[in-house]
Amino acid sequence: ILIVGVIIFSIMSILASLILSQITMKPVKKSWSRQVEFVENVSHELRTPLTIIQNSLELLLTSPEDKIIDRSESIAIALDETSWLSRLITDMLTLARSDSTMTEIHKDLFSLDALVETVCQPYMDLAESQNKVLEVNLHCPMNINADKSRIHQLLVILLDNALKYTDEKDRISVDTNIKDNKAVITVSDTGMGISDENIDKIFDRFFREDKARSRERGGMGLGLSIADWIVGRHGGTIKVTHNEPKGSIFTIKLSKG
Numbered sequence: 001i002l003i004v005g006v007i008i009f010s011i012m013s014i015l016a017s018l019i020l021s022q023i024t025m026k027p028v029k030k031s032w033s034r035q036v037e038f039v040e041n042v043s044h045e046l047r048t049p050l051t052i053i054q055n056s057l058e059l060l061l062t063s064p065e066d067k068i069i070d071r072s073e074s075i076a077i078a079l080d081e082t083s084w085l086s087r088l089i090t091d092m093l094t095l096a097r098s099d100s101t102m103t104e105i106h107k108d109l110f111s112l113d114a115l116v117e118t119v120c121q122p123y124m125d126l127a128e129s130q131n132k133v134l135e136v137n138l139h140c141p142m143n144i145n146a147d148k149s150r151i152h153q154l155l156v157i158l159l160d161n162a163l164k165y166t167d168e169k170d171r172i173s174v175d176t177n178i179k180d181n182k183a184v185i186t187v188s189d190t191g192m193g194i195s196d197e198n199i200d201k202i203f204d205r206f207f208r209e210d211k212a213r214s215r216e217r218g219g220m221g222l223g224l225s226i227a228d229w230i231v232g233r234h235g236g237t238i239k240v241t242h243n244e245p246k247g248s249i250f251t252i253k254l255s256k257g
């Protein structure tokens with residue numbers, strides 16, 4: 001198990017440096033300082049889980065004669081961090097590709113309401129298990145021409161956040177409507193909300209209002225940048241406002257396409 005652990009650790013380190021070199025070698029489309037900032041952020045985000053994995057594995061090496069069961073806590077920590085890294089790498093690749101023309105979108109005609117209903121279904125049970133309420137109101141009886149899997153991903157990001165940044169007894173509402181011939185999706189919650197000071201920054205890469213709280217809740221600060229990119233690629237808009245008396249409202253407008 002120790003050898004396997006060390007191998008996994010080495011592979012992850014190599015993968016991380018490969019991805020970093022890929023990102024830095026990409027043709028610079030945006031400003032150089034933005035690239036440098038991205039790499040600095042990425043390095044910082046990779047360092048934390050790698051250090052935790054390294055510490056857990058070193059701890060295992062201190063008494064190799066122990067049984068796995070006695071060391072299950074260290075192994076579980078290392079595994080948790082590996083899955084965190086894997087999610088981080090997937091999100092970073094999505095964003096790195098979004099800077100180039102590498103990621104194409106594949107449009108199809110589909111019912112927005114049907115998709116929203118399908119995506120929300122498992123979140124109903126999840127919300128209930130956390131003692132929260134999720135309600136869905138579908139009023140967009142038209143088909144839109146969009147990339148279904150990307151719109152699915154967008155909804156997942158917003159629903160994940162709504163659950164992450166709410167507490168017991170809070171309410172989450174997903175609504176669809178048609179306004180000015182556009183499909184409108186709103187995801188609102190009565191959770192902790194976003195401060196005035198930071199409301200304009202939350203679509204920035206790696207931005208988190210409270211890094212510790214966000215990480216504790218499973219956040220890595222990339223979801224909303226991906227959401228913003230998806231909406232932008234569809235020629236739509238996404239904005240966030242305060243909910244009353246507390247919480248946030250995310251509003252997405254998409255043309256029929």
Ligand code: ADP
Binds near residue numbers: 164189225
């Ligand atoms: P994360 O993975 O950290 O959630 P996101 O890019 O999805 O990253 O969100 C960026 C930050 O915006 C979060 O860390 C959090 O501070 C804030 N945020 C996003 N959604 C909400 C929400 N529904 N309520 C309160 N804060 C939110």
